[in-house]
Amino acid sequence: MVTKIEILQSWFGLPVYFWQGLGVRRRSIRMAPPPQKPVVELKGKGKSISILFIGDSSCAGVGVDDFEESVAGRLPHLLKKLTGRPIHQRTAGNNSATAGQLRDLVVPNLEHRHYDFVVFSIGVNDAKNFHTSRRFKKEFGGFLYALHARFPEATLVWQGLLDMEGIPVLPSPLKKILGIRSRVLKKQGEQLCFERSALSPPTKWQPLPQNFSRDGFHASSEGYRVWAEELAEYLAELSKE
Numbered sequence: 676m677v678t679k680i681e682i683l684q685s686w687f688g689l690p691v692y693f694w695q696g697l698g699v700r701r702r703s704i705r706m707a708p709p710p711q712k713p714v715v716e717l718k719g720k721g722k723s724i725s726i727l728f729i730g731d732s733s734c735a736g737v738g739v740d741d742f743e744e745s746v747a748g749r750l751p752h753l754l755k756k757l758t759g760r761p762i763h764q765r766t767a768g769n770n771s772a773t774a775g776q777l778r779d780l781v782v783p784n785l786e787h788r789h790y791d792f793v794v795f796s797i798g799v800n801d802a803k804n805f806h807t808s809r810r811f812k813k814e815f816g817g818f819l820y821a822l823h824a825r826f827p828e829a830t831l832v833w834q835g836l837l838d839m840e841g842i843p844v845l846p847s848p849l850k851k852i853l854g855i856r857s858r859v860l861k862k863q864g865e866q867l868c869f870e871r872s873a874l875s876p877p878t879k880w881q882p883l884p885q886n887f888s889r890d891g892f893h894a895s896s897e898g899y900r901v902w903a904e905e906l907a908e909y910l911a912e913l914s915k916e
Contacts, residue, residue, distance in 0.1 A: 677855060677858045677859050677862065681855045682855065682859060684851075684852075684855065685852050685855040685856055685859075688848060688851075688852040689805070691848055691849060691852065692805060692849060692852050692853070695846055695848075695849040696849060698846075699844060699845065699846070699849065703844055703890060703891070703892065704889060704890040704891075705890075706737050706738060706888065706889075706890050706893065707737070707770075708732065708735035708736050708737045708742075708768060708770050709736050709739060709740055709741055709742045709745070710742060711735065711736065711742050711747075711766055711768055712742055712743075712748065712766065713765060713766055713767070714763075714764070714765055714766075715751045715762065715763070715764045715766075716761075716762070716763055717751055717752070717755045717761060717762040717763075718761055719755055719758070719759050719760045719761040719762065720759055720760065720761075721758075721759065721760045721761070722760060722761075723760060723761040723762065723763055724754060724758065724760050724761070724762050724763070724791050724792075724910070724914050725762075725763040725764075725788075725789060725790045725791045725792075726750070726751070726754075726762070726763070726764045726765070726790060726791065726792045726793075726794060726910070727764075727765050727767070727785070727790045727792070727793045727794070727826065727829070728747045728750065728764060728765070728766045728767070728768075728794045728795075728796075729766075729767045729768075729769075729777065729781065729782075729785075729793065729794070729795045729796075730767075730768060730769070730772065730777070730794075730795045730796030730797050730834070731768070731769060731770070731771065731772045731773075731777075731796055731797055731799060731800055732768070732769075732770045732771060732772075732799075732800075732893060733745075733746065733768075733796045733799070733834075733893065733894060734746070734747055734766065734767070734768035734769070734795075734796045735747075735768025735769060735770050736748060736768060736899075737770060737888075737893045738887075738888035738890065738892075738893030738894050738895060738898070738899070739888065739894075739895070739896050739899060744896040744899060744900075745899050745903075746796075746894070746899045746902045746903045746906065747764070747766045747768060748899075749899060749900060749903035749904075749907075750764065750794075750903050750906060750907055750910075751764040753903055753904060753907035754907045754910055754911060754914075756907075757907055757908065757911040758911050758914060760914070765785075765788075765790075767781055767785060769781060771800055772797065772800060773797070773800045773801050773804065773806070773814065774797050774798065774801055774811065774814040774815040774817075774818045775810075775813075775814035775817075775818075777795075777797060777818055778814060778817045778818040778821050782818070782821045782822060782825055783821070783825075785825065787825065789826075789828055789829075790826050790828070790829040791828075791829060791830065791914070792829060792830050792831075792832055792910060792913070793822050793826055793829045793830070793831050793832070794832045794834065794906070794910075795818075795822075795831070795832070795833055795834065796834045797815070797818070797833070798811075798815070798835075798836035798857070798860055798861065798864055799836065799837060799839070799857070801814070801815070801860055802836065802839055802853060802856045802857040802859075802860050803839070803853065805856060806860070808859050808860065808863050811860050811863050811864070812863055812867065815860075815863070815864055815867055816867045816871065819831065819867060819868070819871045819873055820871065822873075823871070823872065830874065830913065831868075831872070831873035831874065832873070832874045832875075832876070832909075832910070833864060833868050833873055833874065833875045834878075834902075834906070835861065835864075835865075835875060835876075835877075835878055836857050836860055836861040836864060837857065837880075837882065838854055838857055838858060838861075838882070839853040839854050839856070839857040840853070840854025840855075840857075841854075841882030842882065842887070842891065842892055843882075843884065843887050843891040843892075844890065844891030844892045876909055878902075878905060879905060880898070880901055880902055880905065885897050885898070886898030886901065
């Protein structure tokens, strides 16, 4: 829950956001995404489960050196273990992507095919870039429409938006300001998912030190493991025949 007073505080804190944000950018470790495996095919018994995993740096696996340790790298193997069924996964991870960039530059260039699930990780960069709720509604809402139009049979699953107040690399009061902005966009995104036929399941993922990589911003191998296990269990439950 975000109060109107907190929202005003975040806007009054805009000069601090710019000043401290530049300092974090200068001092922080810059990590490149590991080489992705864009398509994974796993054999099994029964009807195949087909997944498109699309999103930002978390989808791309930034934070680990081996893509197999990322959430997208772990997911198909965990889902195969839980269901025993064949798994097809296409991953389109895009470092620093916002909802508008995914809508305009990525979704139109994805191949047409059937997917049971379109899982997407998006929103942190929109909050980090101080996008307004109105802008996020337009861009994230348009992103949902674009996914429905291109993959009409797929169930859409948003991975939500981390409360940025818990990100270790951010100093105070910057983490407070971005925490408010991320909660504003999270609430907006959940409402849009409800209105536009997408799922936004709650998560038990916690911003614990071991869940963050050495850059203090992205998930670590342990953080991605916890995330992937929770997501695999959720998709396995939805996939019950």
